[in-house]
Amino acid sequence: MAPMAPAASTLRTVESAIGAVLSGSISEITQRSIYRRLGALAQIAVEDLTEVDRRRVLSDLESSVRLFAKNGSTELMAACTRVLAGGSQVVPAPSGVPIGPKRLPIDAEKDIAAARLDAWSEAVRLGLSKFKSVKVATAVSELARNIVFYAGQGMIELRPRLDDGEPRLEIIARDSGPGIDAVKLQTIFAGTYRSDRGMGKGLAAVKKLTDEFAIETAPGRGTVVTCAFQGER
Amino acid sequence: MSHSPALAPQGEQAVPIIQIRNCLLVSIQIELHDRLALDLQAALMDRVRESGAKGVVLDVSGVEIIDSYITRILNDIGRSVRFMGAECYLVGVRPAVAMTLVEMGVELDALHTALNLDLALARLEPAG
Numbered sequence: 001m002a003p004m005a006p007a008a009s010t011l012r013t014v015e016s017a018i019g020a021v022l023s024g025s026i027s028e029i030t031q032r033s034i035y036r037r038l039g040a041l042a043q044i045a046v047e048d049l050t051e052v053d054r055r056r057v058l059s060d061l062e063s064s065v066r067l068f069a070k071n072g073s074t075e076l077m078a079a080c081t082r083v084l085a086g087g088s089q090v091v092p093a094p095s096g097v098p099i100g101p102k103r104l105p106i107d108a109e110k111d112i113a114a115a116r117l118d119a120w121s122e123a124v125r126l127g128l129s130k131f132k133s134v135k136v137a138t139a140v141s142e143l144a145r146n147i148v149f150y151a152g153q154g155m156i157e158l159r160p161r162l163d164d165g166e167p168r169l170e171i172i173a174r175d176s177g178p179g180i181d182a183v184k185l186q187t188i189f190a191g192t193y194r195s196d197r198g199m200g201k202g203l204a205a206v207k208k209l210t211d212e213f214a215i216e217t218a219p220g221r222g223t224v225v226t227c228a229f230q231g232e233r
Numbered sequence: 234m235s236h237s238p239a240l241a242p243q244g245e246q247a248v249p250i251i252q253i254r255n256c257l258l259v260s261i262q263i264e265l266h267d268r269l270a271l272d273l274q275a276a277l278m279d280r281v282r283e284s285g286a287k288g289v290v291l292d293v294s295g296v297e298i299i300d301s302y303i304t305r306i307l308n309d310i311g312r313s314v315r316f317m318g319a320e321c322y323l324v325g326v327r328p329a330v331a332m333t334l335v336e337m338g339v340e341l342d343a344l345h346t347a348l349n350l351d352l353a354l355a356r357l358e359p360a361g
Contacts, residue, residue: 113264116298134298134329135336141300191338201301205337 014049014057015042017083025076026068034064046084051121054084062130078127085125102158104144106175112144115156119171126160126167128231136169136229139209142202143173143225151177151223167231171210176222185217248273250280256357257281258350260292270306274313281317288357289314292350294325304339311343320345322353 015035022031035042041049041057049057061080065073102122104115119140123133140156147154154175161168180188187193188203203225207213210227217223247269251258257280259273277289291307293299299307311321323344326334334341347353 109266110264120298131329131332135333137298138300138333138337141298142302145300145302201337201339205301205339208337209333 012046013043014038014046014084017046018042018057018061018080021076021079021083022065022069025072026065030064030068034061037064049084051117055121055124057084058124059130074127074129077130081124081127100160104156104158105153106144106147106156107153109148112141112148115144116141119156119158119169122158122160123169123229126162126169126231128167128169128229132229132231135209136171139206139227139229140171142206143171146202146223147173147175147177151175168228170226170228173225174222179219179221179223180217181219185215248276250277252280252284252286253354254358255286256288256290256354257284257286258290258292260295262295265303265306270309274306274310277310278313278317281314281319286319288319288353289321290347290350290353290357291321291323291344292325293323293330294327294349296325296330297327299326299330299334301337301339304334304341308341308343311341315343320357322347322357324348324350324353 015038018034019031022034026034038057038060041053044053058077058081062077065076065080069076102118104118105111106115116137120133120137123136124130128136140158144156147156152175154173154177157172157174159170159172161170184193189207191201191204193201193204203215206225206227211230212226212228214226215223216226247263248259248261248265251260257277259277263269265273280286281289289310291310293307296303307323311323314321321344323341323346325348326346345353345356347356
């Protein structure tokens with residue numbers, strides 16, 4: 001417990017935290033129906049929200065906010081995401097400063113789902129749109145799966161940034177597996193490659209989903225995929 | 234009973250198959266990893282044969298992310314159901330998931346789709 005923190009922020013319920021953000025943009029009546037929809041989650045202290053709860057609240061909120069806020073729904077959602085992130089330590093850093101990278105070791109199939117979830121919440125926290133966040137999670141899922149299937153183990157790094165207030169999420173997937181030769185790489189991105197286990201479409205899918213994409217690989221030298229998602233305006 | 238399906242021990246049927254009249258319903262709520270997907274496919278084939286079901290409905294409304302691997306699994310299930318003479322419907326695809334799949338260039342060629350379970354059943358069993 002932080003002794004200097006104001007009492008108001010330490011025991012704030014989800015309802016009061018969101019209420020503070022939405023008041024002025026969304027009517028009282030609509031707000032009440034939003035809280036009713038959230039049910040018991042609305043009365044939980046922000047600090048006690050689990051990651052899954054937090055995501056459920058945000059995804060519920062998203063549809064209501066988009067529907068009822070006349071304008072600035074993206075900003076409202078970003079503000080809600082911030083207040084639910086639970087405390088001042090996760091408020092986005094000043095422009096251009098990395099918010100702090102996250103390294104996710106990928107060693108087993110269970111790590112795929114975990115990486116996906118981490119990437120998703122990172123995207124939401126950064127203020128990327130709902131669709132963009134789903135794309136982020138899908139791309140990370142593909143990258144993590146490739147690592148588990150073809151290399152056995154590796155690492156995915158998430159690098160959230162705010163450049164001039166624009167959110168940007170860089171993703172680096174690294175493994176020291178068998179690597180990919182130039183001919184195979186060509187068939188992969190031409191969409192004609194088929195592996196035994198997957199559809200062989202993972203990498204091509206990641207390339208299509210991301211705003212920036214680069215791959216460095218050679219037989220016996222492992223694979224590094226560097227890609228980025230940019231917040232849209 | 235408070236068991237977590239995701240942590241189900243080896244051999245346990247973690248994805249339940251429910252029969253509604255002439256159709257089999259599978260609600261996918263958990264991570265479909267390799268073994269689980271194969272188990273589900275095998276169990277589903279057995280149930281199709283035993284029950285003579287006309288249709289199989291795969292409900293993915295609880296699935297927030299579908300990547301190319303999951304798509305392949307769904308297509309494989311759809312294809313094997315079709316080989317057995319039944320039709321396979323995918324229902325409950327979330328909007329963001331649908332948009333992502335389109336952007337990825339992924340196709341669900343072995344599956345019919347419907348917005349929800351109700352509509353899928355209506356198509357599988359026209360006029361009750």
